[in-house]
Amino acid sequence: MTPLMPRDRRLRFPVLTVAGAGLLLAPLAGCGSGGSGGSDELRIGVPAPLSGDSASAGQDILAAAKVAAEELNKAGGVKGRTVKIIEADDACSAQQGAQAAQKLLNSKVVAVAGGYCSGAAVPAIPIFGRRNVPFIMDASTNPSLTDTGKGKVFRTCGRDDNQGLVAAKFMTGPLGARRVALLHDNTTYAKGLADAAAGSVKRLGGQVVYEDALQPGQSDYSPVLTKVASTKPDVLYFTGYFAEAGLLMKQRRQLGLKFTLMGGDATTDATVLKTAGPAADGYIATTAPLAKDLPAASAFVTAYKAKAGADPGPFSVYEYDAVKLIAKAVADTGSTKGPDITKALHAIKDFPGITGPITFDQKGDRTDPLYITVHVQKGAFTGYKKLDKTGATWVDAQTS
Missing domain, CATH: 3.40.50.2300 (Response regulator)
Known part of the structure; x- marks a missing residue:
């Protein structure tokens, strides 16, 4: 990324x-x-x-x-x-x-x-x-x-076009979101993932009510979060990196904002948990399976x-x-x-x-890429939900 x-x-x-x-x-x-x-x-x-x-x-x-x-x-x-x-x-x-x-x-x-x-x-x-x-x-x-x-x-x-689709399916499916906000940081990875998620949300019948960038490296994202909240989203999907994700979690709680906060696979580094502290509990991210979840x-x-x-x-x-x-x-x-x-x-x-x-395809991508969702429970990222082999039904990522 x-x-x-x-x-x-x-x-x-x-x-x-x-x-x-x-x-x-x-x-x-x-x-x-x-x-x-x-x-x-x-x-x-x-x-x-x-x-x-x-x-x-x-x-x-x-x-x-x-x-x-x-x-x-x-x-x-x-x-x-x-x-x-x-x-x-x-x-x-x-x-x-x-x-x-x-x-x-x-x-x-x-x-x-x-x-x-x-x-x-x-x-x-x-x-x-x-x-x-x-x-x-x-x-x-x-x-x-x-x-x-x-x-x-x-x-x-x-690839982020795959991850964006999984994120959109989760937001409009299990989360029941109809109004989706997207926040990135204008980097190649983050902007690409946000765009992929936006396109997929729209194809699945959802509404993108906000899509914009924050400035990486800042210490206070309260103005950004307040602006996002003014669009009344059901969920905010942040596609940037873990340094900013931890602050967004912490400051969202301080502001008392109620929309669900999700992130992409660059937000699952353990550093984010130290930055956010208790505010990380319940945070959801799309990611490839983590080491501890792979037998x-x-x-x-x-x-x-x-x-x-x-x-x-x-x-x-x-x-x-x-x-x-x-x-x-x-x-x-x-x-x-x-x-x-x-x-x-x-x-x-x-x-x-x-x-x-x-197995690699002609371009060099995996022929079987897998994205799941994880959430933070008791201060740790834990497997949450994944799509079954049909790609239509969400199942427990831990037991299936």
Whole structure:
């Protein structure tokens, strides 16, 4: 995801699951585009916001990548090569996103797994593309990224046109909302998600009574909330980031406003709970399933806690799967050349990721993206509702 201004079928090859066996130890083909930094290393780049307001999300992504690399290395590496994670701070900005991409190329990464803010990914994608280095995004959800990625860009997360539809179905369905307000922050991710939700709300018979942006980084959003309240919405869907979401929760309660407050998947970072305190209770967000709600992620959660000393964040599991997919593609093709890895990624079918089976379509998006709703109960995000396989009925996300 990202600001443009200052986020069950079995595979025939079980080698890269959490408890998977070691990879073959045969030597790899030549480095080709991107290189691998040395004959005994497989370098995977991780661009993420390691500074700024979204740093907690970036550090979470980086820690997850390192957990995946450690597991691969304990199993013998990838055809005898040690997996090395190369980090780069994109600070959730376009300028630093471009600089981070160039830094990773200079470090001779063979592929890239990461990203958070779509705005930082926008300039990075053509930089990687010119060198034929494939990029698997774990959290950058703006549809344009894969639409224009020329088949070299992939996602383990979903797309905002899918998330916007799920949000609209939930607001006009279980919430019974007829009047919907949309608030974003003018970033690539937030504006795109708001627009997608607005279109879906209208198609489902709802009325969009407000759609505008706030200024990120402020300390008081009371005037914005008061303006939203004047339109008499049943629900406000905030599509920006967690730093602002926490303040909106807190200040909404202080103002005594009664409309339901919802948010997108960039608002589920644990930091939001610290900012909002008790005002977070009852908050609802659309998101891909969280690590603690994924049965296949239990071993990862244990390993992550041991490494980071904290619970994994919302996009950790999607980063973990991205690193494992790159390793599998390299093992399958026996090459570290970018075009070979890209071709191998497209050929993977039903990879047994801890986020579910993963197959990429022609653009590089998952063929089975899943969004659910979570809500805050007793100071924690908990699975709430999800659509059943028909896409028409809402069921309990925890038990079904």
